[in-house]
Amino acid sequence: MRDSYDAIIVGAGHNGLTLGAYLARSGLEVLVLERRHEEGGGLCTEELTLSGFLHNVHANYHTFVDLAPPVHDLDVRGHGVEYVRPEVQMASIYGDGTALTVHTDLDKTCASIARFSEEDAETFRRLYVEAHGYVDLLLSTLMYQPPMSVKELTRALATFGVEDRSEFLSVKLRRETINQFLDQHFTHPKVKAHLAFHGAVCAYTNDVPGLAIGFPLLVGKIDNWHLCIGGSHRLAHALWRDLAQHGGVMVSDADVRAILVDGNRAVGVRLADGTEVVARKLVASTVSVEQTFLEFLEPSTVPEELRGRIKNDVKHKDWTLFSVHLAMSTLPEYSAAEFDPDVNRAWVVNLGYGSLEELNADFAAARAGQLPEPKPNAAVNSLYDPTDAPPGCATGLLRQFAPFAIAGGGEGEWESLGRWYGHRCIEAWRSHAPNLTDDVILDWVPYTPLEIAQKFPNMVRGDWMMGEVSLANMLDQRPLPELGQYRTPVEALYMAGSTQHPHGFITFAPAYNALQVIAEDLGIDTWWRQV
Amino acid sequence: MADIYTPDWYEEVRDAMNARVATMKDPPGGELQIKVEIYGDGVSPYVAEGSERHFLVRIEEGHCAWYREVEGDDPAVKLDYRFRGSGNTFDEIAAGLEDPITAALHGTVKVRGDMRFLMRQAEHVKVLLEAYATGVQTSWPLGRPPYAATQEEAVRA
Numbered sequence: 200m201r202d203s204y205d206a207i208i209v210g211a212g213h214n215g216l217t218l219g220a221y222l223a224r225s226g227l228e229v230l231v232l233e234r235r236h237e238e239g240g241g242l243c244t245e246e247l248t249l250s251g252f253l254h255n256v257h258a259n260y261h262t263f264v265d266l267a268p269p270v271h272d273l274d275v276r277g278h279g280v281e282y283v284r285p286e287v288q289m290a291s292i293y294g295d296g297t298a299l300t301v302h303t304d305l306d307k308t309c310a311s312i313a314r315f316s317e318e319d320a321e322t323f324r325r326l327y328v329e330a331h332g333y334v335d336l337l338l339s340t341l342m343y344q345p346p347m348s349v350k351e352l353t354r355a356l357a358t359f360g361v362e363d364r365s366e367f368l369s370v371k372l373r374r375e376t377i378n379q380f381l382d383q384h385f386t387h388p389k390v391k392a393h394l395a396f397h398g399a400v401c402a403y404t405n406d407v408p409g410l411a412i413g414f415p416l417l418v419g420k421i422d423n424w425h426l427c428i429g430g431s432h433r434l435a436h437a438l439w440r441d442l443a444q445h446g447g448v449m450v451s452d453a454d455v456r457a458i459l460v461d462g463n464r465a466v467g468v469r470l471a472d473g474t475e476v477v478a479r480k481l482v483a484s485t486v487s488v489e490q491t492f493l494e495f496l497e498p499s500t501v502p503e504e505l506r507g508r509i510k511n512d513v514k515h516k517d518w519t520l521f522s523v524h525l526a527m528s529t530l531p532e533y534s535a536a537e538f539d540p541d542v543n544r545a546w547v548v549n550l551g552y553g554s555l556e557e558l559n560a561d562f563a564a565a566r567a568g569q570l571p572e573p574k575p576n577a578a579v580n581s582l583y584d585p586t587d588a589p590p591g592c593a594t595g596l597l598r599q600f601a602p603f604a605i606a607g608g609g610e611g612e613w614e615s616l617g618r619w620y621g622h623r624c625i626e627a628w629r630s631h632a633p634n635l636t637d638d639v640i641l642d643w644v645p646y647t648p649l650e651i652a653q654k655f656p657n658m659v660r661g662d663w664m665m666g667e668v669s670l671a672n673m674l675d676q677r678p679l680p681e682l683g684q685y686r687t688p689v690e691a692l693y694m695a696g697s698t699q700h701p702h703g704f705i706t707f708a709p710a711y712n713a714l715q716v717i718a719e720d721l722g723i724d725t726w727w728r729q730v
Numbered sequence: 731m732a733d734i735y736t737p738d739w740y741e742e743v744r745d746a747m748n749a750r751v752a753t754m755k756d757p758p759g760g761e762l763q764i765k766v767e768i769y770g771d772g773v774s775p776y777v778a779e780g781s782e783r784h785f786l787v788r789i790e791e792g793h794c795a796w797y798r799e800v801e802g803d804d805p806a807v808k809l810d811y812r813f814r815g816s817g818n819t820f821d822e823i824a825a826g827l828e829d830p831i832t833a834a835l836h837g838t839v840k841v842r843g844d845m846r847f848l849m850r851q852a853e854h855v856k857v858l859l860e861a862y863a864t865g866v867q868t869s870w871p872l873g874r875p876p877y878a879a880t881q882e883e884a885v886r887a
Contacts, residue, residue, distance in 0.1 A: 329836065331837070332835065332836040332837030332838070333835050333836065333837055334837075335837070335840070336834065336835070336837070336840075336841060336845070339841075339842070339845045340845040340846070340849060344844065344845060344846045345846070347846055347849060347850070351849065351850065352849065354852070355849040355850070355852040358852035358853055358856055359831050359835075359852055359855075359856060360831065361831075361835065364829070364831060364832045364835050365835060728844075730765070730809040730810060730811060730812045730842050730843045
């Protein structure tokens with residue numbers, strides 16, 4: 200590590216690495232600093248249970264593959280990333296032993312839905328075809344550029360007469376919940392539950408007003424879920440390789456404690472060991488706004504009003520995830536396979552939510568600090584990745600919608616509840632897959648919301664989306680209007696992580712959009728904008 | 731009335747666009763270059779299957795400066811937008827049978843470029859597209875969509 204670089208990026212998650220790689224390819228001298236022992240952030244794959252069992256601790260679902268420009272621009276496949284798109288993407292198994300499966304083959308998905316409602320199957324087909332038609336247009340409009348305001352978008356949609364040209368897009372969606380959208384267009388409770396569940400896994404909670412606006416987009420990529428062979432961390436390696444090949448440097452175990460400001464300009468960082476590194480052109484933070492503005496910057500360098508708004512107005516998700524990672528000597532065999540054999544090949548399985556009301560109730564419970572009766576979702580990566588477990592064995596990942604702080608005891612309660620609740624989640628899985636007896640579960644570990652926050656301080660209160668996902672906290676309002684365009688009140692300091700529009704998940708979009716702003720400010724040639 | 735995809739037709743399209751822009755209160759400034767790529771789909775008789783026809787449109791101060799057919803991509807030409815679709819789709823748009831905004835929304839015409847600018851200039855974009863789709867009387871020497879078999883039938887259509 201030298202004394203100075205053109206650009207210093209705080210945080211080597213996928214956004215930090217992505218921004219670093221683009222800037223390095225643009226000829227800047229780039230330093231990416233990571234507090235942890237390795238790059239990747241949420242792209243974290245570890246042998247949590249037994250040797251040879253690779254568990255994606257955080258990011259497991261890559262749904263923007265071939266939709267996000269950086270996948271192509273940074274040649275992640277050329278750097279060794281191999282994606283597989285499971286044929287049976289997702290399933291719901293209901294309490295009565297029936298099941299619904301989502302396939303990469305639209306006809307098969309519609310046939311599965313038709314077993315519950317032929318009308319819903321036809322509606323789904325029309326919704327999918329319509330949404331699939333505009334998914335790349337919407338992504339390039341809404342995600343992969345610095346955000347417009349809701350007002351601007353609404354005006355443009357009205358001018359283009361989108362409502363008259365679309366069955367499903369409507370300006371009124373900006374006030375509606377996903378529940379309302381589903382109630383308007385679909386009839387069968389189980390079909391609605393599955394579609395809402397799919398949204399919830401993407402953090403689009405079904406009962407939050409305004410999120411209906413994003414629902415057609417979610418459906419447009421409902422069959423684009425990819426698994427990173429060998430673990431999600433392979434993507435982090437690829438991004439780091441690209442950075443390094445273009446002269447950038449990533450330093451791990453580099454705990455940034457301060458962003459240095461001269462006048463009103465960010466000029467470098469100070470690490471925990473006292474090392475200071477100069478940033479000649481910019482500093483970009485990909486960690487939380489709380490860390491950036493309340494911890495790293497001297498109070499005198501941040502407007503008092505902004506400090507207050509960060510303390511009081513920055514919104515985080517009001518539920519999080521409790522996980523169980525399992526090492527198993529067999530694959531699950533679901534009782535519901537008698538109804539639909541394809542459930543045994545489904546990558547991600549909703550274990551039990553059969554109505555919107557059940558989802559509503561569990562999100563209400565989580566918000567109140569209560570533990571829902573487990574209906575976890577189960578992902579078995581080994582179905583499609585033969586490298587993630589020893590031959591004949593499999594990994595399992597259970598995730599349950601859960602509170603961060605337990606009512607009456609706070610988040611510290613997770614230290615004593617983790618094993619107990621994990622066991623209950625396994626029992627819930629076993630109730631649908633009776634072959635998962637204790638003898639085939641070789642080992643398992645819980646991973647609690649408290650551990651999320653401890654492992655990744657930027658995921659405040661276990662908020663894996665690094666900010667509430669709601670219309671009020673999207674577009675140019677995220678995380679606050681004065682920070683919504685990736686610039687900050689401190690000159691040459693940018694926000695480029697998932698605190699920014701659009702949100703977390705492996706979208707690459709916050710970094711990609713911050714890049715556009717930085718390029719404009721620094722006069723960097725935008726080689727990546729290949730029209 | 732000019733034959734479709736001829737220099738005379740391009741001029742008529744340009745004039746139609748500019749006539750409509752002239753009615754706008756405040757057309758946007760600046761310069762834009764738009765590439766239109768039409769690929770043969772085995773349906774349109776104007777673009778052979780497996781081949782492509784490319785067009786370049788230059789917008790200056792909101793008005794169409796010129797509209798011309800070009801060969802492939804010229805690296806020296808900086809593009810702001812690229813529209814791409816099948817011969818049949820573009821023929822139908824020119825014939826007023828397909829709405830260009832619907833075509834973009836449904837993905838039959840793919841749009842690449844700065845979508846934020848395009849959304850902010852929605853009124854202007856809409857005027858240009860409507861002029862293209864409905865502002866020109868077009869002659870169809872090889873048949874009008876849905877492509878009558880003979881020229882006589884095309885004329886009757």
